[in-house]
Amino acid sequence: MVSKPGEPDDPMALVGVVLPAHPAAMEDMAYVFAEELARLGFDEARLLRVFRTRFYAGPHRAYRALGEPAIRVIVAECLRVWGRSERTIVR
Numbered sequence: 001m002v003s004k005p006g007e008p009d010d011p012m013a014l015v016g017v018v019l020p021a022h023p024a025a026m027e028d029m030a031y032v033f034a035e036e037l038a039r040l041g042f043d044e045a046r047l048l049r050v051f052r053t054r055f056y057a058g059p060h061r062a063y064r065a066l067g068e069p070a071i072r073v074i075v076a077e078c079l080r081v082w083g084r085s086e087r088t089i090v091r
Contacts, residue, residue, distance in 0.1 A: 030062035030074050038075075038082040047075045 051063040
């Protein structure tokens with residue numbers, strides 16, 4: 001990979017910004033994480049472990065903001081809907 005100094009007008013430069021959001025957005029974010037992981041086959045214990053682990057910044061931020069009781073409700077709801085889906089590996 002060729003490396004060169006960044007230029008101020010480079011359209012490919014990675015730029016991160018924080019945008020204001022409604023407080024309910026954190027709950028929506030928690031639902032998205034829980035649904036995705038439930039669809040991947042995570043069980044309740046494994047899902048809660050993701051939310052409790054600081055390494056997973058997004059889920060952990062939702063966990064800190066909403067608290068464990070709210071995350072447990074979200075996880076249970078997502079598992080009720082998505083935890084029963086069958087996964088098939090096609091070779």
